[in-house]
Each structure stands twice: as structure tokens, then as C-alpha cells.
Amino acid sequence: MNTKISKNIVRRWAGNPVISIRDLPFHANDVHNAGAARHEGRYVLLVTIENLRGDCSIFRAWSDDGRRFEMDPEPFLAPSLDGPFAEYEGRGVRDARITPFDDTYYITYLAESEHGFRLGLAETRGFEEVVRVGLISEPDTKNGMLFPRRIGGRFVRLERPREGGNIWISYSDDLVHWGGWNVVMTPRNGFWDYDRIGASVPPIETECGWLLFYYGVRNLPGGPLFRLGVAFLDLDDPSQVVARSNVPVLAPHERYERVGDVPNLVFSCGAVLSEDRSEVEIYYGAADSCICLGTVPVEELERTCAAARAAGDD
């Protein structure tokens, strides 16, 4: 029976959840949506934590094995209280995505204020200090992330503007000025990703193309159902989809994914590729209430996408 129900190719870690509010050294409403990276052999997560008042900050957690994390008591990135960022972060910062880029890390995050949702960009060398680079979008847009290298000489980002529910791409020479907007992926009629989609994890370079985990939403009478899918984008022109899975690779099945502040939700912001580049460790928020871990071989992701392509479904 288990084999028939648990069809997702992402395998959950038996010790899930990795981080829940019980693991925090302070009181909070919930913990969700973590960006992930491996820095000098250790795992680091940038976790979104909603405080009891209801606004979010980004906290850092370290781990040696990627399973047991130690959470800092103070935020790594808290809403700006003064300066040019304050006006746009008044309602919190969250959903950090970490992009390793040469010898540094770019962090894209969501800045929320009375003016709406914008993408913030920050930079860190070793996750000790963090420097804000700028606010790089207009409102309302979410799920912004950088590619880990320049493509065709330019920085490239993905994002999910509220209008339309599609994944868009744009380009920049300097990380400040952006242009060349184009739609990359759209929701699919009748599919699990029917109502809206957004990029989840900053793209990972593979031989088959840029590996992109994305989320798909289907609105049901009981509320939205958030699932994780996968696609490969062309290495030289990432506005082109090479292949896209026709089934989710992870869907809410477990109790911790079904029960929480936002039920029936798996939502990833970060993943780490194994040293031999064969397996991905995916960190995902479950029901907007805890952080979980799943693993999947890259080869299986490729097979899933190839099968979808063969079926004409992507």
C-alpha cells in the first residue's frame, strides 16, 4: 500500500521535521521557508520566522550534517528601521533564497510593506555579515532568485509577479538595473500546477540544463494545495524550458505537511547538491509551520522530465 500512496520521487527524511518552533530558543508563531547552502563543509539555512506579533525576519541556522541545526537567537536579517530600505520592509522580510556566486553568496528576499511585496537583494561572504545591495523590483512580486553565474555576460533572475501567476525572467549588467523581461513558465490547464506557479530553488547547473524546482498551486474548495515540481531550463538561454515534469515530485501527504498555519503545503526555497552532484537535498517548509528535508537523485529528476516530454505534457 505504501508504494502506491508514496509516489513522490523526493524521499522524506525519517526524522522530519528538521526544525519546528519547539527547536527555537525563543517564542514564535511559526517557522518556514528556508534558503539553503553549504559553506566550508557546513550546512547553513536562512529560515523565515514569524514572531508572535505576526511579522517575519530571517534567522540563520548551522549544521554539520544537514539534519541537526542550531538556530541563532537573533535575526540574521531583520526589517530595516531606517535608511532607504525601511519604507519597504515595514511589514517584514522573508523567504530568503541563497545563490552561491563565485566567492560570495547572493541572498534574495521578500520585502513587505504598505507598498506591497518587492524583491530585496543582499550579499554575504561567509554568513557572518550581510550587506543589502538594493531593492530590485517594483511591487507586487515574489519568489525572486538569481542564477549562480552570469549567462551571456549578464546576471539573470527569476521571479513571480503577482499579475498572471507566471514565472518571469530578467537580466542585468550591474544587479541594480534590470530588463529584458520574458515569461518562462505558465500554469497548465487541468494539471496540479493549474492556478499559479513560482520558482522555488535558485537554479542548479546540470548537464541537462538548469535544474529548477518550482511550486505549483491548485485552488480547491478547501483552499490552495501547494506542491513541488521540477523543470530544466536551457543552459545558454534559460528563458527556454527544455523539459518539465508533468507530476509533482513532492506533494503534501504527511501529517506535518497537511496540518499547520497553511495546511496542505510543501514549499521549498533552498536545496544543496551533493559533492558528487548526483543527489539533491531539498529543504522545504511544511504547512508554513516547520522545515523539513527530502532527498532525490538528479538522475530521477531527469527521468521524470524526460518522461513528461515524451508524453507531450511539458
Added chain:
Amino acid sequence: MPAIPDTDLLERYEQNPVITAADIPFTCNTVFNGSPVKLGSEYLMLLRVEGQHGYSLFALARSQDGYRFEVEDRPVMAPVTEGPMARYEVAGIEDPRITVLEGRIYVVYTAFSGYGPVMSLATTEDFHTFERLGVISEPGNKDGLLFPRKVGGRYARLDRPIGNDVGSVWVSFSDDLTYWGDSRVVITPRQGHWDSYRVGGSAVPIETEDGWLEIYHGVKMTSGGPIYRAGAVLLDLDDPSVVISRSDVPILAPRTDYERVGDVGNVVFASGAVVEPDGMVKVYYGAADTAICVATAPLAEIIAVARAGRR
């Protein structure tokens, strides 16, 4: 129903509207939101014409006095069906705004499709062939206006994204007109005012000694639907994200039949202005999304109304 006299600063041209669907040589539904430019002694205006099918395209009108226009026989710019812009213009092109910048003619327009409205940029030399320069905003954005010169060393634009369900005017900057950034909010709706629901840029900013004069539109939502009015705001010459002062009251509001009755009633939607050598400003506006009208006032008086307001 005559206009209530002495209420609005702008004085309506007595033979308004200046262009209606009856003046368009080809079959159409409506014409509105025209963008004027005065080149030498000739007035040219790009018109948003909504066809019977429901999507919009642009026609060209010419005039010697700014009041009596002659519309060319055929549309001058229509949605493309090939190339990179085709997918974004499926549902039409709307609301052109002409800016003469460093001797070139640019047209900012809204490309419309299922992907949402996006600001797009084109350039032309003759108003008949338009070279598309591409999408310059994320979707969900309208009312794009290019400043007529660089500001602080960069090109600048106003636009109207929707953030947190609020439509505000934002400014962005660019070195090359393709890549845009440093976006900041400039004008937001004011609670309890005539512009409490939504605001957006209307006319290409006019450089004055008192700052950039921006004629904008403000919307108030009522149980009967929205009311669109025109207001004036002064922005800092060196940093247009800074508001110097903003009119407390509209300079034009829907009062006449042609502004109250049409496809979208109760709309005056300023879409461009021409400053005459004698200091009079001709403000062109769409009325009830159905016709193009003009109203005038001395530049100094529009500035005075803007200055009399608070920030």
C-alpha cells in the same frame, strides 16, 4: 447639462470633444487617451482606438491649431503577430505616451495579454513605422511615462504598479532605457481625498522652475463605480522621487455629459499636455473612455494649485 462654471481650474474647449469615433475613418468602438506632441507648428496625436473586436491600437491625428484634428485613414501601430512582442500584445496595445528625448521620439505604451499589462517601449521617426524596444517592466504595470531628459545622469520614468492592492506612482531609473532599477514610490492615494483609491501618471512631466509638473489622475471609488479626475503635483527637479507639493483639489473632474456618459462614465483621464509659447497649457484627456477632449489653463496657475497643496 452645462459644466458648473468656475469649479475646475482647467477651462474646457467649448467645442469638445475634439475627436470621437465619428472622426475615425475606419470602423471602431471608441477613441480616447491620445498622446499629443507639437513639432514645429504642427500638432500630432497618437490616439488609442478601441476596435469593434474589443482590443486597442493606435491611429494618428494631425492639427494646425491643436483643436481641429484630421485622423489618418489607417492605424499606424497595431499589435504585432510575430516576433518577441507578439505574445504580450495579443489583447491589444493601449495608452501611448510620446516623449521627445535627446532628439528621438519614444512611445511608451501598455502591451496587453493574458500575461497582464506590461510597459513597453517603441521609437519612431515618422509616426508610421515603430521600432519596438521591448518590455520594460514586470507585468501588472501601466501609465508609463518617460521624462524628457536625463535626471541625475540617468533616464527616468514614472509608472503605476499595483502593490498591496494599492495603485501608486513609482519612479525608476536607467542608463540605457532597457535596464531599469532604483524604483521608489512617489505618489500614493490620499485617504478621504478625491484621489483616495488609486493614482497614476497622466502627462509626460513638464520641466518648470518650480519642479517637474506632473499632471496625474486620481481615482475615488464610489458605490456607483470609480470617478477619475486630474490633479497636479510638483516633483524635485534633481530627484523626482521627492514630492514638493501636490494639489489638494483636482484641476479637472467629470461634469459634462461627454465626461459622465460613455463606455466608462465619470472619467476624465489626462493623457498629455502641450505648453504653448504664451504659457497656456493645452491638456488633452480621454472623456468617459469614449472621446478625446481638450481643456486649458495658464501654466502658472496649474503650478499655483499644485503649490497650494500639501505634500
